[in-house]
Amino acid sequence: MLPDRCSIMENGKQCVNPPEFVVSVVVEKDEYMVGVTCNKHKQIVSGKIQSLQNEDKIPRGKISFLPLKAVGTDCIHGDPDDFVHLDINNPKN
Numbered sequence: 001m002l003p004d005r006c007s008i009m010e011n012g013k014q015c016v017n018p019p020e021f022v023v024s025v026v027v028e029k030d031e032y033m034v035g036v037t038c039n040k041h042k043q044i045v046s047g048k049i050q051s052l053q054n055e056d057k058i059p060r061g062k063i064s065f066l067p068l069k070a071v072g073t074d075c076i077h078g079d080p081d082d083f084v085h086l087d088i089n090n091p092k093n
């Protein structure tokens with residue numbers, strides 16, 4: 001099952017918003033689910049995934065955001081246990 005919270009951890013705190021998008025990486029015919037995000041954190045997640053791809057931590061492919069309601073879970077590979085950790089920390093000013 002999908003988590004019921006956005007995957008983002010901000011400054012050590014789990015985002016409390018319900019997930020609105022499933023974040024996945026599409027590589028040729030495969031789609032790898034990497035997390036879920038609320039609308040507010042969509043851009044942050046996108047940037048975070050790109051940096052993880054640059055570090056070869058997740059497959060390099062097209063990042064896609066699927067509205068949660070549209071997701072058919074049987075066509076997506078992934079398990080919440082495999083989701084990447086999306087800890088973010090605000091830059092110190």
Ligand SMILES: [Zn+2]
Pocket residue numbers: 006007008015016017037038039040041
């Ligand atoms: Zn969030």
